[in-house]
Amino acid sequence: MLGLNSFKDKKVMTFLAHPNDEVLGCGGLLSRAKGDGAQIFCVIPVKRIFQSCYNVMEKLDARVAWGHFDDNEMDKYPLLEVCEFFEDYIKQIKPDIVITHHYNCANQDHRVCYKAASIVTKPIKGQIQLLSCEVPSSTGYLRPSNFEPNLYVGLSYEELNDKLDMLKMYKSELRADRSEEVVKALACLRGAESGNDLAEGFMLVRGYC
Numbered sequence: 001m002l003g004l005n006s007f008k009d010k011k012v013m014t015f016l017a018h019p020n021d022e023v024l025g026c027g028g029l030l031s032r033a034k035g036d037g038a039q040i041f042c043v044i045p046v047k048r049i050f051q052s053c054y055n056v057m058e059k060l061d062a063r064v065a066w067g068h069f070d071d072n073e074m075d076k077y078p079l080l081e082v083c084e085f086f087e088d089y090i091k092q093i094k095p096d097i098v099i100t101h102h103y104n105c106a107n108q109d110h111r112v113c114y115k116a117a118s119i120v121t122k123p124i125k126g127q128i129q130l131l132s133c134e135v136p137s138s139t140g141y142l143r144p145s146n147f148e149p150n151l152y153v154g155l156s157y158e159e160l161n162d163k164l165d166m167l168k169m170y171k172s173e174l175r176a177d178r179s180e181e182v183v184k185a186l187a188c189l190r191g192a193e194s195g196n197d198l199a200e201g202f203m204l205v206r207g208y209c
């Protein structure tokens with residue numbers, strides 16, 4: 001068991017490039033984690049600060065930290081600099097679970113986050129489960145996409161509604177390829193693949209039992 005049946009007493013950290021990735025990629029998981037009593041921390045490396053993000057954090061009872069990296073230009077920095085930025089939060093928070101991007105996302109900032117997260121969560125001082133989430137409008141556009149979920153988080157209708165409510169908070173960021181309809185359809189698809197009514201799909205990058 002990976003200990004993911006319940007998020008009770010767990011510290012869940014996201015290392016996702018942009019505000020709204022946390023909702024699109026794992027808003028359902030975070031809603032479920034909050035319901036289980038987890039502590040949630042969102043580390044957002046780019047300096048694209050949105051009031052909407054604070055509203056989402058309030059809904060999740062989550063803490064947020066922002067970085068100094070230029071938006072959509074994270075690949076211009078040495079990977080070591082991104083690793084050091086993220087590692088500070090790993091040391092402070094000591095998360096049980098880190099959720100980051102998929103290594104083959106179309107967005108370059110996403111790919112940098114994946115690399116840094118997979119490096120700084122290596123099991124030197126403790127074991128951190130590392131998951132990649134899928135972000136509609138980015139994951140899957142670079143072909144072959146190679147995103148094949150092997151870990152499904154079943155969601156209740158209430159948890160999906162929480163995700164949709166948070167998505168609406170980022171109204172200015174909504175587009176045809178990451179609309180409410182797309183998010184609902186993906187939750188149904190991942191649910192059908194996993195014997196649930198609704199689910200989010202993840203790839204387990206590194207897990208322990």
Ligand SMILES: [Zn+2]
Binds near residue numbers: 021107110135
């Ligand atoms: Zn993003």
